[in-house]
Amino acid sequence: MSHTETPTQRVALVTGANRGIGLEVTRQLARQGIHVVATTRSESMGQALVNEMTAAGLSVSSFVLEVTDTEQCQALFGHISKAYGRLDILVNNAGIAPDQWQSGFQLDIDLFREVMDVNVYSALRLIQLFTPMMQSQGYGRIVNLSSELASLATSEMGSTLAYRTSKGALNTVTKLLSLELKDAPNIKMNAAAPGWCQTELGGEGAPRTAAEGADTVVWLATLPEDGPTGGFYRDREPYPW
Ligand SMILES: NC(=O)c1ccc[n+]([C@@H]2O[C@H](COP(=O)([O-])OP(=O)(O)OC[C@H]3O[C@@H](n4cnc5c(N)ncnc54)[C@H](OP(=O)(O)O)[C@@H]3O)[C@@H](O)[C@H]2O)c1
Numbered sequence: 001m002s003h004t005e006t007p008t009q010r011v012a013l014v015t016g017a018n019r020g021i022g023l024e025v026t027r028q029l030a031r032q033g034i035h036v037v038a039t040t041r042s043e044s045m046g047q048a049l050v051n052e053m054t055a056a057g058l059s060v061s062s063f064v065l066e067v068t069d070t071e072q073c074q075a076l077f078g079h080i081s082k083a084y085g086r087l088d089i090l091v092n093n094a095g096i097a098p099d100q101w102q103s104g105f106q107l108d109i110d111l112f113r114e115v116m117d118v119n120v121y122s123a124l125r126l127i128q129l130f131t132p133m134m135q136s137q138g139y140g141r142i143v144n145l146s147s148e149l150a151s152l153a154t155s156e157m158g159s160t161l162a163y164r165t166s167k168g169a170l171n172t173v174t175k176l177l178s179l180e181l182k183d184a185p186n187i188k189m190n191a192a193a194p195g196w197c198q199t200e201l202g203g204e205g206a207p208r209t210a211a212e213g214a215d216t217v218v219w220l221a222t223l224p225e226d227g228p229t230g231g232f233y234r235d236r237e238p239y240p241w
Contacts, residue, residue, distance in 0.1 A: 010034045016094030018045040020199030024214035030058035039065035067122035092123035097163040104161030112162040119166035140187035143220045148193040153240035178230030192217045193234035
């Protein structure tokens, strides 16, 4: 590279970026000089986010995305292909936990389907859309927002069946797809447990801030070439499945 050329700016995609952990992941990635395409479900939320980040000198744009909407996902892929021609980092953050602390014996099966749709199938759809682009550019970091509640090894209580099953399934997606990518070692896919954080999902009584929860996610999103893949991490350390 001659001294007049500038390195290509990395581009990240963060879903559910208007609040909570997604907002903090967006901020922390942008602070590293990465351009973040932050998705929100409303145009006004996206504009407010871009205004806030731009005022702080950060490079963030927004895109309206309901993650369960296949056409919107395809439109997002078209937008990123056209505007940037690359995607370096995908953070599947959007998630719901509507059955928190409820008994699985009373769980509405339609609600279970909705949780799987948002937390698992939508993440998988974005992975399927963007991985070929990462393969052709020879670089990619995919982070799937999981939860320590998904860990069967450390579970000491029942309840929250839909949410926990969805995050367990997302862990399986992470592990098995990363094995399929063994011939593309510079594409790394990991699951992150952010810890219990003060967000709308986590509630006010949580011991961590959203910024603290974002730390492991951002670490996995910016792993070096010799970093791990196919793992489940909490506080930058492997966590039992
Ligand atoms: N907070 C915790 O303690 C904790 C612990 C472990 C794991 N996590 C995981 O971390 C991730 C972020 O959680 P959070 O605590 O930051 O939650 P949050 O404050 O409730 O934010 C969730 C985000 O996901 C978006 N979202 C939900 N459903 C969506 C859909 N169908 N399409 C598009 N966007 C959608 C929301 O958008 P709207 O504003 O439009 O609803 C919001 O931006 C989740 O995957 C969660 O499971 C959180």
